[in-house]
Amino acid sequence: MASTILKPDEFSNLIESSINRESIPKKKTLSHELTADNLDWVSPLKGLFDEQLNSNLLISDVDSINFVDFPDVVIEDNNRIKISYKVNRKDYSKDWIERDLDFSGEIIIERSGNQLKLDLLTTHSSKETEKINKKIATEISKKLHDLNIVKSEHPNIITFGAFDNEERVRFFKRLTAGKKPNLSLGTVDNIEINLDQNGPKIPNDPQISWMNKTVKRIKIDGDRLNDIFLISDEKYYKHIHILKMEIEYPFSFGQNSGRCKIVFSFSTPSKKSDIHEESEFIFFCSRVTMDNNINPDAKKTVSQRIDFSLKDLIELKYNEILSERSAKNSKTVIDNDAS
Numbered sequence: 388m389a390s391t392i393l394k395p396d397e398f399s400n401l402i403e404s405s406i407n408r409e410s411i412p413k414k415k416t417l418s419h420e421l422t423a424d425n426l427d428w429v430s431p432l433k434g435l436f437d438e439q440l441n442s443n444l445l446i447s448d449v450d451s452i453n454f455v456d457f458p459d460v461v462i463e464d465n466n467r468i469k470i471s472y473k474v475n476r477k478d479y480s481k482d483w484i485e486r487d488l489d490f491s492g493e494i495i496i497e498r499s500g501n502q503l504k505l506d507l508l509t510t511h512s513s514k515e516t517e518k519i520n521k522k523i524a525t526e527i528s529k530k531l532h533d534l535n536i537v538k539s540e541h542p543n544i545i546t547f548g549a550f551d552n553e554e555r556v557r558f559f560k561r562l563t564a565g566k567k568p569n570l571s572l573g574t575v576d577n578i579e580i581n582l583d584q585n586g587p588k589i590p591n592d593p594q595i596s597w598m599n600k601t602v603k604r605i606k607i608d609g610d611r612l613n614d615i616f617l618i619s620d621e622k623y624y625k626h627i628h629i630l631k632m633e634i635e636y637p638f639s640f641g642q643n644s645g646r647c648k649i650v651f652s653f654s655t656p657s658k659k660s661d662i663h664e665e666s667e668f669i670f671f672c673s674r675v676t677m678d679n680n681i682n683p684d685a686k687k688t689v690s691q692r693i694d695f696s697l698k699d700l701i702e703l704k705y706n707e708i709l710s711e712r713s714a715k716n717s718k719t720v721i722d723n724d725a726s
Contacts, residue, residue: 419537492516548664573634
């Protein structure tokens with residue numbers, strides 16, 4: 388319909404804008420518990436994708452995709468590995484602008500500090516590279532688990548179903564805190580919520596009862612999260628799903644400072660798809676504004692440092708939720724024993 392109304396160049400710009408949104412690099416955080424200290428987890432991963440056959444198995448069930456650059460395992464130091472690749476998607480059923488596109492993917496595996504934990508930060512720029520990343524993470528996990536280096540064959544990953552409704556809202560709210568010293572307190576630009584159709588019955592309260600008549604998703608603009616009554620008052624948490632939040636953080640890394648806008652949400656097959664229990668938590672940077680002029684390489688370094696600060700922030704706030712849940716469950720057991 389839009390193509391019959393818009394001028395040809397306007398329609399092309401619309402399509403290109405859609406492609407750009409798809410190709411924005413999106414991140415996920417995963418982790419593994421190590422079975423012991425001083426284990427060599429790097430060497431087993433060196434030749435994981437040396438054979439092209441092994442790489443091609445990653446795309447055997449992904450339609451219209453071929454590798455431009457095969458997965459390359461680069462050992463950056465004794466505690467860090469990077470795996471990067473590029474694929475090409477040819478789909479002749481699409482408009483000519485979307486017909487032939489390249490997408491990149493990346494996985495960084497590192498052990499930071501003295502914790503018995505491996506962190507994985509995955510980056511995908513399309514649904515295809517998201518799927519390939521999952522397969523690479525599975526191969527890594529299986530290899531290390533078979534060698535008794537990590538405790539589980541399945542990495543820890545944050546999903547929609549990892550929270551109840553109340554925990555999920557608290558988790559998103561706490562992400563606004565930032566991560567000192569590099570990310571300062573953030574400002575909420577907007578959130579998306581919907582009513583939990585399978586949740587508790589909505590009370591006869593005008594503050595929330597109107598949601599019974601709303602569409603699936605509600606986008607609420609707000610300067611600060613606490614200005615939104617559904618989020619500021621905890622009694623409503625159990626009735627709603629929080630689906631997406633955009634936060635703008637001031638940041639500072641040495642002499643480089645500015646602001647970055649980050650989008651937190653859950654991955655779905657398409658924008659129109661419903662979020663399900665296994666939908667994975669993702670984040671991406673939609674805009675970086677620098678206070679000072681820097682060259683492209685320096686800006687890339689700043690973006691990477693933002694990503695890792697966000698990874699640490701997400702893990703910190705998620706672990707807080709898990710600790711509170713554990714403490715609550717322990718108290719319930721003690722109270723039950725006492726009675």
